[in-house]
Amino acid sequence: xxxxxxxxxxxxxxxxxxxxxxxxxSIQDNEFFTLLGPSGCGKTTLLRMMAGFEEVTQGxxxxxxxxxxxxxxxxxxxxxxxxxxxxxxxxxxxxxxxFGLKMKGWPLEKRRIRAGEMxxxxxxxxxxxxxxxxxxxxxxxxxxxxxxxxxxxxxxxLDEPLSALDLKLRQAMRMELKQLQSxxxxxxxxxxxxxxxxxxxxxxxxxxxxxxxQQIGTPRDIYESPNNRFVADFIGETNLIEVEVxxxxxxxxxxxxxxxxxxxTSSAARDxxxxxxxxxxxxxxxxxxxxxxxxxxxxxxxxxxxxxVLVRLEGGTAMQVRLQNAARITVPSPGDAVGLHLEEGAARxxxx
Amino acid sequence: MAxxxxxxxxxxxxxxxxxxxxxxxxxxxxxxxxxxASPSLTNWGGVSLRWYxxxxxxxxxPRFKAAAxxxxxxxxxxxxxxxxxxxxxxxxMLRSGKFKGRSxxxxxxxxxxxxPEIVIAVATxxxxxxxxxxxGYLTILIAHITxxxxxxxxxIAARLQGIDGSYEAAARDLxxxxxxxxxxxxxxxxxPGVVSGxxxxxxxxxxxxxxxxxxxxAGMETLPTAIFGSVKQGxxxxxxxxxxxxxxxxILFVTLSYLINRKGxxxx
Numbered sequence: 001x002x003x004x005x006x007x008x009x010x011x012x013x014x015x016x017x018x019x020x021x022x023x024x025x026s027i028q029d030n031e032f033f034t035l036l037g038p039s040g041c042g043k044t045t046l047l048r049m050m051a052g053f054e055e056v057t058q059g060x061x062x063x064x065x066x067x068x069x070x071x072x073x074x075x076x077x078x079x080x081x082x083x084x085x086x087x088x089x090x091x092x093x094x095x096x097x098x099f100g101l102k103m104k105g106w107p108l109e110k111r112r113i114r115a116g117e118m119x120x121x122x123x124x125x126x127x128x129x130x131x132x133x134x135x136x137x138x139x140x141x142x143x144x145x146x147x148x149x150x151x152x153x154x155x156x157x158l159d160e161p162l163s164a165l166d167l168k169l170r171q172a173m174r175m176e177l178k179q180l181q182s183x184x185x186x187x188x189x190x191x192x193x194x195x196x197x198x199x200x201x202x203x204x205x206x207x208x209x210x211x212x213x214q215q216i217g218t219p220r221d222i223y224e225s226p227n228n229r230f231v232a233d234f235i236g237e238t239n240l241i242e243v244e245v246x247x248x249x250x251x252x253x254x255x256x257x258x259x260x261x262x263x264x265t266s267s268a269a270r271d272x273x274x275x276x277x278x279x280x281x282x283x284x285x286x287x288x289x290x291x292x293x294x295x296x297x298x299x300x301x302x303x304x305x306x307x308x309v310l311v312r313l314e315g316g317t318a319m320q321v322r323l324q325n326a327a328r329i330t331v332p333s334p335g336d337a338v339g340l341h342l343e344e345g346a347a348r349x350x351x352x
Numbered sequence: 353m354a355x356x357x358x359x360x361x362x363x364x365x366x367x368x369x370x371x372x373x374x375x376x377x378x379x380x381x382x383x384x385x386x387x388x389a390s391p392s393l394t395n396w397g398g399v400s401l402r403w404y405x406x407x408x409x410x411x412x413x414p415r416f417k418a419a420a421x422x423x424x425x426x427x428x429x430x431x432x433x434x435x436x437x438x439x440x441x442x443x444x445m446l447r448s449g450k451f452k453g454r455s456x457x458x459x460x461x462x463x464x465x466x467x468p469e470i471v472i473a474v475a476t477x478x479x480x481x482x483x484x485x486x487x488g489y490l491t492i493l494i495a496h497i498t499x500x501x502x503x504x505x506x507x508i509a510a511r512l513q514g515i516d517g518s519y520e521a522a523a524r525d526l527x528x529x530x531x532x533x534x535x536x537x538x539x540x541x542x543x544p545g546v547v548s549g550x551x552x553x554x555x556x557x558x559x560x561x562x563x564x565x566x567x568x569x570a571g572m573e574t575l576p577t578a579i580f581g582s583v584k585q586g587x588x589x590x591x592x593x594x595x596x597x598x599x600x601x602x603i604l605f606v607t608l609s610y611l612i613n614r615k616g617x618x619x620x
Contacts, residue, residue, distance in 0.1 A: 053524075074529055082521070088523075
């Protein structure tokens with residue numbers, strides 16, 4: 001089966017600045033794919049190149065097998081939901097939604113019907129004749145979605161569409177977007193800097209930084225098996241500890257922690273020497289001293305659903321541990337000696 | 353510290369009053385005396401419309417009518433063409449990315465605002481003479497188009513600067529061609545700026561004296577040069593009537609511009 005989008009060693013140069021360094025990735029049909037990274041990582045540039053707003057400096061972008069380099073934005077069967085929605089202020093809501101259909105030459109009757117259906121889908125039928133400015137941010141967001149989905153694009157591009165909404169609305173829209181994607185069966189390519197958004201909605205995520213794709217995988221892959229320090233650090237919270245690798249084979253490694261303790265861990269690194277170990281704070285439990293890694297509690301921070309415990313390992317390395325604030329746990333106090341137990345999959349050796 | 357209304361500052365009323373008198377007293381005097389029944393400029397002889405009739409039917413009427421017609425057609429043509437050019441210039445300056453010589457282009461567009469008008473007048477006349485174009489209606493029109501461009505450009509560029517590029521991008525993304533994106537999306541959003549630019553250029557053209565006087569050639573008059581020619585032979589009350597009429601036209605245009613702008617803001 002052909003991929004919805006195939007990006008082949010794409011490089012983008014603005015003057016003296018290289019925004020993308022030979023990026024390659026494949027996005028499958030009917031996939032919710034997220035480009036995740038901090039601002040300036042090149043994710044929006046990549047999206048704009050797919051839409052046709054930026055030229056590709058080098059490499060090629062295929063849409064269902066077809067090279068789209070020579071196509072103008074209006075010739076590409078993709079639609080975009082813009083960050084600030086970009087609803088046309090001089091047109092009513094329904095005219096906004098019908099705009100793409102009008103440009104495609106649909107007759108008035110047909111586009112009215114279709115635009116009406118789209119508004120129904122986003123629960124805004126009662127607002128058809130309002131001006132966009134009379135709608136709330138969340139409603140404008142949904143109009144922008146309806147407008148972009150109305151012409152039934154092969155791929156929908158979403159450029160940080162939730163960033164202008166407040167937290168509650170953002171969380172509700174995540175579910176709605178996910179549902180829209182599975183209902184329509186259209187490939188969604190979603191750009192965000194918000195890892196929580198990426199983890200909750202995506203089938204797969206490409207983590208980007210400084211113009212490179214750092215890792216591509218399912219949310220679980222990305223979170224539980226990060227390849228490198230950037231990914232481990234950017235997604236969720238983690239403890240990065242520099243360790244000595246004694247042996248490495250078949251994705252497993254034997255490492256020595258600063259205190260001299262040896263553990264076996266899954267590994268993205270392929271060679272011996274000094275590497276970083278990522279330990280997820282919520283995958284560590286506290287037990288009685290004498291068993292596991294020896295540590296002393298330094299600070300306990302109450303976070304409501306969780307407790308954040310800062311400990312210092314033998315050998316002086318600081319680490320944080322997250323305990324769920326359940327009724328059964330005994331809350332440690334600063335100064336307590338504890339034994340840390342790393343659960344299955346808590347630690348991963350990173351490649352750099 | 354609490355914000356004080358400007359009205360409470362010491363001396364506000366006296367300063368405001370002086371400014372208002374200096375600005376508007378002459379206009380008010382001219383307007384009132386245009387209704388004077390007496391041929392005297394200073395003595396009040398009762399209310400009458402005789403000088404208005406004089407403008408349209410008196411001995412100078414054919415001259416003023418021809419001049420007014422010239423002024424009006426030149427103003428309409430010059431401001432329309434200048435607005436078109438200014439819109440294109442604004443698009444080139446603000447919508448085509450950075451290009452070499454952008455600052456220079458900006459300076460060239462706006463330079464006529466800073467060059468002394470008399471210099472432009474002399475230079476334009478010399479230019480027409482050297483190229484061999486006979487001065488007359490056409491030379492006035494060309495000169496007016498030229499100096500109207502920066503006046504039309506400023507409000508259009510200001511408006512365009514405030515319109516986010518994502519509207520055009522959205523239109524293009526939704527299958528609109530470049531032209532459709534311009535006419536269906538950008539132009540309606542830009543319209544208030546275009547109208548302001550047009551009206552400003554229109555008033556500037558209608559009102560111009562110095563450049564027009566240099567390039568008009570013999571026998572060709574616009575309203576300002578006709579008024580000046582008439583005043584040279586002594587000020588008569590009919591001049592006050594013409595001035596009041598021109599003022600009324602200007603106020604009408606400004607009001608129109610205001611109403612159009614307000615309507616544009618209310619949405620569709």
